[in-house]
């Protein structure tokens with residue numbers, strides 16, 4: 001029997017009946033989610049509400065108990081490098097001995113093949129991507145010898161060379177200064193304006209309205225999802241954050 005609901009190419013991200021547990025404790029429960037192409041979507045919710053797990057499960061890095069995920073109608077595996085992923089900074093082994101240039105060139109391998117060396121033109125694309133994020137002067141620096149904000153920008157440059165239509169970022173603004181925040185957000189907005197879909201786990205409710213046009217509010221379950229102006233309201237935020245809300249944001 002074929003299930004046509006699995007193939008939903010009109011959605012950049014389509015998630016159905018997704019349940020995920022760590023050690024028998026459910027951390028995502030019966031998630032149904034649709035994000036259309038070409039939006040800049042914030043995924044918000046309190047600490048431990050399952051935001052990172054949602055991204056990792058969508059990418060196939062965590063195995064769900066139930067449910068399925070499609071990007072533009074395809075599995076994450078079928079999409080391969082057509083999904084860019086910028087993981088949470090603390091989840092990356094920054095001591096791995098590699099240069100900034102190498103990290104960005106890794107984004108090219110899916111296109112040029114693992115066994116072919118990148119051509120001069122490919123390498124130039126990597127440098128161009130570094131220039132886009134203002135990191136061209138750091139190409140030969142060891143990745144471990146960068147600040148947190150600089151590391152994030154390098155990972156974004158890698159997503160840029162992948163030319164992925166969908167980019168997932170897990171708290172790209174955590175611990176970065178205002179200048180880096182501006183560089184990252186204007187770059188992401190430019191990519192969105194070019195038609196890419198940007199999905200960002202975001203912590204700061206005070207900036208969510210200025211940066212995003214789509215929103216998913218979650219706490220183990222999805223509390224609300226849709227265009228930001230429809231979803232960002234006191235009732236939905238309260239349902240997700242409860243009493244914490246007053247402490248973390250001035251809400252509408």
Ligand SMILES: Nc1ncnc2c1ncn2[C@@H]1O[C@H](COP(=O)(O)OP(=O)(O)OP(=O)(O)O)[C@@H](O)[C@H]1O
Nearest residue numbers: 022023027045046047048049050051052053054201
């Ligand atoms: N590998 C793991 N093994 C066991 N439990 C885990 C694991 N990863 C996350 N958890 C738990 O799953 C829940 C959801 O975690 P997750 O990191 O997805 O939440 P989050 O919303 O991204 O949190 P934060 O905002 O603090 O980054 C938390 O209770 C967390 O402790």
